[in-house]
Amino acid sequence: MNNIKLKIKDKIHFKINDKTKSYIDKLMLSIKNNLDLILFLIIIYVKVMHYGKQISPDYFYAKVDRPIIASILILVSFFTLFKQSRRIKLLFTLDILISLILIADIVYFRYYKDVITVSAVKNVKLLTGVSASVKSLINVKDFLYLIDIVFLAPIIKKFKVANNNKKMFLRKACMFMATLLIGVVMDTQSVYAVSKEQPTLISSMSDRVYLTKMIGNINFHAIDAYNFVSTSIKNSSKLSTAREQEIKDFLAKNNESTGTNFTGTAEGKNLIMIQVEALQGFVINQKINGQEITPNLNRWVNKSMYFDNYFYQVAGGNTSDAEFMSNNSLYPAESGAAYYSYSGNTYSSLAKELKEKQYNTAAFHANNEGFWNRNVMYPVQGFDKFYGQHSFNIDENVGLGLSDKSFLNQSLDKLKTLKQPYYSFLVTLSSHYPYDDTKGYGDFNVGEYEGTLLGNYLKGIHYTDQQLGTFLDKLEKEKILDNSIVVLYGDHFAIPKDNEQELYKFEKINNATDYDWVKNQKVPMFIHFPGDENKGVNHTYSSQMDLYPTLANMFNLPRQYMLGKDILNGNSGKVVFRNGSFTNGKVFYVSWTNTYYDVKTGEKIPETEALKAEKEQYLKELQYSDDILNHNLIKTFKGK
Template sequence: MYKFNDSTNIVHKIIHSFVKNLDILFFVILVTLKVLFYGKQIATNFFSYKYIMSPVIASVLIIVGISLLFKNKRRTRFLYILNIIISIFIIADLAYFRYYKDIISIGAIRNAFLLGGVASSIGSLFKATDILYVIDIILFIPLMRFYKKANRKENKLVTRVVLAAVIIFGAGALNNISISKLAKDQPGLLHTMSNRIYITKVLGSINFHAIDAYQFTKNTINNMKPLPKEKENQIKSVFNDNLKSETNNLKGKAKGKNLIVIQVEALQQFVINAKVEGKEVTPNLNRWLKRSRYFDNYFYQVAAGNTSDAEFLSNNSVYPAASGAAYYLYSGNKFNSLPKTLGDEGYYTAAMHGYKNGFWNRNVMYKAQKFDDFYGETNYKIDDKVGLGLSDKSFLNQSLEKMKSFKKPFYSFVVTLSSHFPYDDVEGYEKDEKFNVGKYEGTFMGNYLKGIHYADTQLGMFLDKLEKEGYMDDSLIVLYGDHNAISKNYIQQLYDFVGEKEPNDMKWYQLQKVPMFIHFPKDEHKGVDHTYSGQIDLYPTLANLYDLPKEYMLGNDLFNSKNTKVTFRNGSYTDGKVFYVSWTGDYYDIKTGKKIPENEKVKLEKEKSLKDLQASDDFLNHNLIKKLNIGK
């Protein structure tokens, strides 16, 4: 074996120095390429290698600087392990992005145990090309064995410390330039972490996860401290602003009537009134929409909590967590929820879902929100499975039987399951009826259409049975979709289905609507309402109809608020005229579909959205419901 020594020959010195630091050279090149390639993959439009190169290399060099504190063999092992960790994070980020159109965070990682039982969903998000991120790790295994045996001269400790300090501080200063520029360009972004895609796109994956860990730790510590009185007053002001109502339209209209809310898994608006091979995808929902007040500009506003976030928004009218799932993070909080306020009015309240009781921490969170009972998987006979578990057909039939025994008036919160991603139980969807999806047969979109057609059939029978049993005469029925169905991974299939030839970020956002309708007894107040709205608006709307207190809400009463606005967890917003897309910083005129320059008005609206999100976070993180005394 060749022995590396202190030859006076300059060529030998160069060769020795090169071989001695091969581990560093390979680490810098390979990890930099991986982070850059990943950044390009998650970029929805603008992406500049020139812009991101500096922070990416700086973040990699900081790791190299830390490795120099170790002796050669341990340094090589350290860099090899860090390469593995970074590669795993990148692959996990890609899978997460393909479904959620977001970047994984510590809060989302904490939620991982809540997602047991959906392995097929997760597995379908990985691609064969993801192996490129780990192929070097596999190939380097035999080379590592040889390299660790090489006789590389060790630097003295003082030399290693000095070199490490120079590289860490130099790379840190370079990195800080990029971070400071981002903080200046997008005030509040790094504090709220509301737009993780944008942060990753301009700073790189390593920097994002480092900042995420820092902010998570800082927020955890800060949340243990009491808020200053001034901060509490600011939060109180945000909530009080939402109490203002210009009219009392339909106030108390539903007082004393039962309330049945149906949250439908992965129901997006683009399937409403759509046809495939001449047949309606959702004939039953289409029929009931005509008999109801239908809100056709209703958006989901979920974050990492997905289905559970939709429940949280609808029952509490505050925003989901910036990182992680509200159902996990805030299960120890006090809530002024819809089931609580109805319970205070003498209602019996029950949540109903045919899946695992502990999934998304429901068994704990439903109690925290003051539901009297939760009927989960253990309360149903699992006699027919479709998708992840109990079929919607059996679940809805059994739920109706349970409702017959409920003390009136009651509030039933019903959550369906069968149309859950990845929509691969085609055999289950077609047990009772074959649905011809034409050219989409065998595709992701085709499977989804079959899944949602199956759900529509079961929902139609359920609603018809409610009418036959007389519930429609003394009940308000609300139905809405919980979140998107088509992840970005299959977005081209969505564009093809809706006939979108020139997609952009605003058009993608406009497709993130979910249907929502409110059915009144005797089909009163039916019609289409074009108000721009979101899931956070459901509770205040129902509070008006049931004449309930409206404190601690950040949503709008859709029957009385004229200037509604939809704010999304990532800081994007729309007021029905302008659409702001936070991850690109672009504003669009909805009417023309064209980009418009930032002006003082839209800038103020953007800042107000961030303030609302921050107020919601502080309100929840510090469990302020007893201290604020909203409305007083």
């Protein structure tokens, strides 16, 4: 009896083992047949996660692994339908493509502190003029994104492809549907969570870095591509009458006069505006090894009305964005550069309105005329003449091209030929990133910062300061300033986010927060009046968007289509950045971490209903600006 029981037990045990072995064999076969898909998912996941940590080492959203996996599953699902031999080659190609996009993204982020978009890619031809800048941003470690390609290439050649049975089509279809469904459900939940937290973020893409950290790089590019196509389709149609009226009402209210301080004080006088390449605020009135970094600008700051809380607001268009805002008081393009994307629009710009008052208008910049599409945009904005690279004798090169010394000397000669009154707009070049022309910059002892990016920058801006001092002194000596208003400001940051520790060390900032970064993103701006009148420091929180409204008041120009404010009449402290960050002079909101800081204490504070409403209002204003550009509304409004 016992023997019979043992035999039955043995048979059952044998069957169970046999069944388990069968399942294991099937599982192993399935893994083998889909090893390429599994490897692809793991490799791309590691790369995208690594990228996320690179752009945000201090604030990395841990739950981002869910949308990253989901986005890869969606990609993988489509490849389950292919025969394995073809599938492996396609996955290998896609791996290379994603790796190259990640490398482009990280290089772009180092300079622009942003994520590259479809619209930005349209400007890639503009990088030919700054190839040295691009090369300096590339790190050898970036090519680690391609390291798996090197190892996988020979393995793929030797990989034995499993037999593809036609009867497996149904199984493949089921696998496709299951993988796609899992990916879509996971992804939808993640994207919905972001849209619930910040309702306009997905559509406006106002803070691309924050969005990428929340949903991953692949999802970001998919949404960006969708938004680009849908926006192009939407913009090809007419904006609704109700939306037009809403924007028109906002502009009317925003451009109401807030006071009469300095109204008309500059009427009839020349306007000489100088935009200085990479002039950041931290160098003003600063010394290194007992030497002033910008002795000449320091001197002219003391002879002028100086704004020490003046922020740059550039986006993908960088230097061209600074020009665009200062001359139009419209925000930079949502993606790419307004100078390139909206060169066919109608503007009510500073040069154009001064021309209506019989001013002669001229722009001066020694770079290639076509760079940033200036040869098109300057005439569109009302400049009668554009003195570009071919208008100058290229007798001395410093940095990217003609030295500031030669540029300013030659510009002065041209300036003297202009019939008064005139508006001359000058853009310098020598202090351009990556500040590697240290021989051209001359001798300036930067001490412990020798050989660093910050040290090279200090040399570059010290050189430019010398040339600006000489130029301004000549204007004064030749009595040109007796009937001229001079405006001088920096265009954008000098030290990229990637080198923030050098800036913090120089500024003696320990345990830096995001607020320490944003509060340092100021550029100098001063307005010099004849006879050094009205000199002093203005502490109002202001920005590049506010320059044109301020000058419009001084020169008695019409104010109809400006989104900025007159700094000399009012103290709202409002500064809105393209990524959705803002300050009102009391609170600073950092969009990429969704955090509020008290300006006085630098401490984090909770979001209130009032602050949330303020944030939503400013995002709405950014969208108004986008609609004005996308639908050429100034032309429409002027026509009506």
